[in-house]
Amino acid sequence: xxxxxxxxxxxxxxxxxxxxxxxxxxxxxxxxxxxxxxxxxxxxxxxxxxxxxxxxxxxxxxxxxxxxxxxxxxxxxxxxxxxxxxxxxxxxxxxxxxxxxxxxxxxxxxxxxxxxxxxxxxxxxxxxxxxxxxxxxxxxxxxxxxxxxxxxxxxxxxxxxxxxxxxxxxxxxxxxxxxxxxxxxxxxxxxxxxxxxxxxxxxxxxxxxxxxxxxxxxxxxxxxxxxxxxxxxxxxxxxxxxxxxxxxxxxxxxxxxxxxxxxxxxxxxxxxxxxxxxxxxxxxxxxxxxxxxxxxxxxxxxxxxxxxxxxxxxxxxxxxxxxxxxxxxxxxxxxxxxxxxxxxxxxxxxxxxx
Amino acid sequence: xxxxxxxxxxxxxxxxxxxxxxxxxxxxxxxxxxxxxxxxxxxxxxxxxxxxxxxxxxxxxxxxxxxxxxxxxxxxxxxxxxxxxxxxxxxxxxxxxxxxxxxxxxxxxxxxxxxxxxxxxxxxxxxxxxxxxxxxxxxxxxxxxxxxxxxxxxxxxxxxxxxxxxxxxxxxxxxxxxxxxxxxxxxxxxxxxxxxxxxxxxxxxxxxxxxxxxxxxxxxxxxxxxxxxxxxxxxxxxxxxxxxxxxxxxxxxxxxxxxxxxxxxxxxxxxxxxxxxxxxxxxxxxxxxxxxxxxxxxxxxxxxxxxxxxxxxxxxxxxxxxxxxxxxxxxxxxxxxxxxxxxxxxxxxxxxxx
DNA sequence: CTGTTAGCGCATTCAG
DNA sequence: CTGAATGCGCTAACAG
Numbered sequence: 001x002x003x004x005x006x007x008x009x010x011x012x013x014x015x016x017x018x019x020x021x022x023x024x025x026x027x028x029x030x031x032x033x034x035x036x037x038x039x040x041x042x043x044x045x046x047x048x049x050x051x052x053x054x055x056x057x058x059x060x061x062x063x064x065x066x067x068x069x070x071x072x073x074x075x076x077x078x079x080x081x082x083x084x085x086x087x088x089x090x091x092x093x094x095x096x097x098x099x100x101x102x103x104x105x106x107x108x109x110x111x112x113x114x115x116x117x118x119x120x121x122x123x124x125x126x127x128x129x130x131x132x133x134x135x136x137x138x139x140x141x142x143x144x145x146x147x148x149x150x151x152x153x154x155x156x157x158x159x160x161x162x163x164x165x166x167x168x169x170x171x172x173x174x175x176x177x178x179x180x181x182x183x184x185x186x187x188x189x190x191x192x193x194x195x196x197x198x199x200x201x202x203x204x205x206x207x208x209x210x211x212x213x214x215x216x217x218x219x220x221x222x223x224x225x226x227x228x229x230x231x232x233x234x235x236x237x238x239x240x241x242x243x244x245x246x247x248x249x250x251x252x253x254x255x256x257x258x259x260x261x262x263x264x265x266x267x268x269x270x271x272x273x274x275x276x277x278x279x280x281x282x283x284x285x286x287x288x289x290x291x292x293x294x295x296x297x298x299x300x301x302x303x304x305x306x307x308x309x310x311x312x313x314x315x316x317x318x319x320x321x322x323x324x325x326x327x328x329x330x331x332x333x334x335x336x337x338x339x340x341x342x343x344x345x346x347x348x349x350x351x352x353x354x
Numbered sequence: 355x356x357x358x359x360x361x362x363x364x365x366x367x368x369x370x371x372x373x374x375x376x377x378x379x380x381x382x383x384x385x386x387x388x389x390x391x392x393x394x395x396x397x398x399x400x401x402x403x404x405x406x407x408x409x410x411x412x413x414x415x416x417x418x419x420x421x422x423x424x425x426x427x428x429x430x431x432x433x434x435x436x437x438x439x440x441x442x443x444x445x446x447x448x449x450x451x452x453x454x455x456x457x458x459x460x461x462x463x464x465x466x467x468x469x470x471x472x473x474x475x476x477x478x479x480x481x482x483x484x485x486x487x488x489x490x491x492x493x494x495x496x497x498x499x500x501x502x503x504x505x506x507x508x509x510x511x512x513x514x515x516x517x518x519x520x521x522x523x524x525x526x527x528x529x530x531x532x533x534x535x536x537x538x539x540x541x542x543x544x545x546x547x548x549x550x551x552x553x554x555x556x557x558x559x560x561x562x563x564x565x566x567x568x569x570x571x572x573x574x575x576x577x578x579x580x581x582x583x584x585x586x587x588x589x590x591x592x593x594x595x596x597x598x599x600x601x602x603x604x605x606x607x608x609x610x611x612x613x614x615x616x617x618x619x620x621x622x623x624x625x626x627x628x629x630x631x632x633x634x635x636x637x638x639x640x641x642x643x644x645x646x647x648x649x650x651x652x653x654x655x656x657x658x659x660x661x662x663x664x665x666x667x668x669x670x671x672x673x674x675x676x677x678x679x680x681x682x683x684x685x686x687x688x689x690x691x692x693x694x695x696x697x698x699x700x701x702x703x704x705x706x707x708x
Numbered sequence: 709c710t711g712t713t714a715g716c717g718c719a720t721t722c723a724g
Numbered sequence: 725c726t727g728a729a730t731g732c733g734c735t736a737a738c739a740g
Contacts, residue, residue: 021513066486066487068489070424070425070427070489073424074422088453089456095443095449098443099443099444099470102470114467115456130465133422134423135422296649297654299624300627300651301655302656
């Protein structure tokens with residue numbers, strides 16, 4: 001025989017009509033107040049009598065009521081969603097930055113939507129479209145192309161504030177970037193001070209700010225030393241491990257190979273080391289190596305690799321702060337933040353052999 | 355004198371009343387059809403005359419109309435949002451898995467919300483609450499505690515399908531996990547075959563499936579060899595680099611230190627190597643080392659480190675497929691997928707010294 | 709095949 | 725301080 005009470009409705013906390021979530025009306029009925037009052041309670045509007053508030057809270061708990069974010073955004077025109085676009089979010093550089101941006105944004109009630117573009121323009125455009133449909137409140141992005149018209153047009157028409165990382169903005173947007181020029185210059189000057197003249201740099205395309213800045217820093221160091229740049233040693237095309245691997249091998253096939261190598265991107269050190277291993281080049285006796293971006297590999301390789309590094313956590317936190325500022329005051333003039341670099345010396349550099 | 359045409363309304367594509375996004379009604383008016391027809395066009399309903407469809411498409415383009423995802427989910431009760439919870443999104447293990455799950459889900463129109471829990475129960479509960487309010491269609495999670503009642507209660511009441519990674523499910527959920535038991539057993543058997551008896555394992559807590567499985571595999575290998583396990587060499591507490599670093603130092607402070615070490619977690623190898631460096635222990639002469647999880651560090655360290663590895667991309671893809679299956683058929687019985695491991699031998703192991 | 713109708717769940721007027 | 729009424733933008737059901 002069944003328990004009699006089981007026949008009564010609204011007793012068991014989970015007996016709201018199966019499959020149906022409880023709505024603000026259910027709560028209102030349960031608490032014997034109006035929907036408006038429930039809304040005031042859930043949004044912490046202080047103009048509600050304590051005893052009413054308590055009754056509502058009890059009903060909320062009993063029914064397991066959770067306001068629908070969709071319905072809320074519909075009314076308030078804010079989604080509390082931030083879109084993030086990077087080429088590959090499993091790149092430790094980006095995951096670290098977004099990871100430290102996350103809590104800053106979460107504290108203000110924002111949730112992150114994260115997507116990878118594979119550095120493809122069509123994917124980026126599609127992502128901006130998706131984010132536009134989702135009415136995100138803002139987007140943090142690393143663009144593959146700083147001024148493709150179709151992309152720019154999409155961004156403009158999307159209608160939300162954008163924060164660009166490591167890129168120059170060709171439209172109204174805030175920017176946060178690393179001082180790759182300064183970092184690279186330090187690295188090259190150090191190598192020059194050791195006596196190197198043939199210094200190779202493999203890094204990303206100069207179509208993009210980070211590649212451009214690194215190349216500029218490289219040239220600045222040479223020019224300050226009154227030395228000519230051998231263009232054959234500048235390989236600015238891609239930030240991938242594979243590119244670094246290939247180019248390192250090519251560089252050492254040159255009639256006059258480099259005596260020092262700079263990996264201008266966090267993924268590239270692995271490619272350089274792998275190639276050097278195959279080539280039988282010893283660090284630092286045969287070749288000095290500097291990498292851009294701190295990694296466990298750089299720290300724990302033998303010998304440990306000197307790096308140009310910067311504070312990724314601070315980068316992420318500042319990115320978040322910029323985004324918040326921009327969302328609060330959409331009309332504020334574009335801001336540019338540059339995160340400084342330092343050169344951390346380890347065991348991978350020495351004077352070149354005769 | 356101004357261009358006369360600028361006075362006409364609805365000419366410039368971006369002249370919809372400033373600040374207001376165009377809605378389905380605007381498009382309907384522009385295309386001289388009803389809102390319903392616009393909806394049919396945007397949702398690719400084939401029952402629309404080609405010429406009408408074209409007119410609507412033109413209006414959509416002209417006004418830059420993008421259907422509001424919020425309004426859509428309000429009607430359809432589907433958000434096409436997948437929530438992801440991991441302890442730390444910047445852990446390469448998780449970012450790699452989610453990264454390969456992403457395109458599979460995106461192909462079906464899903465977008466990922468990614469959040470880190472810092473392995474804190476309260477954060478996990480808060481994230482499930484957030485996801486519930488956002489009405490995500492499903493959640494992929496790595497839980498810090500497999501059976502905390504408050505957490506389980508929250509998950510149950512949240513009302514969306516959950517896919518657990520690397521954990522056992524104490525509720526109705528699909529599970530995907532790595533065969534850490536098998537992998538660890540292979541590793542230990544290999545070390546035993548080299549003559550090792552004192553083999554240390556540092557890994558995560560046995561409160562959690564992955565830690566439990568690794569410990570079980572370790573024991574299984576010893577037991578198969580008819581050898582006793584020295585409990586002092588089993589350190590199952592945390593998956594962090596710091597823990598690995600500390601415990602390695604402690605292990606070598608033992609009266610009878612281990613002759614082989616296994617780092618049971620992808621972050622741990624760095625801690626072990628760092629400690630070994632400080633201790634002046636040489637690999638593999640003084641101590642053999644095996645790590646769980648492929649990393650660049652393992653591959654490029656000197657000597658290169660043997661690892662237990664598995665296919666992270668496949669893991670991610672299968673996770674996505676499981677999630678999709680579960681969302682399509684919410685009532686389907688729980689499924690368990692186990693991803694196999696292999697032992698990749700490199701230069702970090704040798705027979706112990708006398 | 710297309711227009712009309714009726715909410716989805718909520719926050720915000722406006723009265724009282 | 726609280727209740728009732730309204731509409732955010734959209735899709736599905738129903739007529740025509």
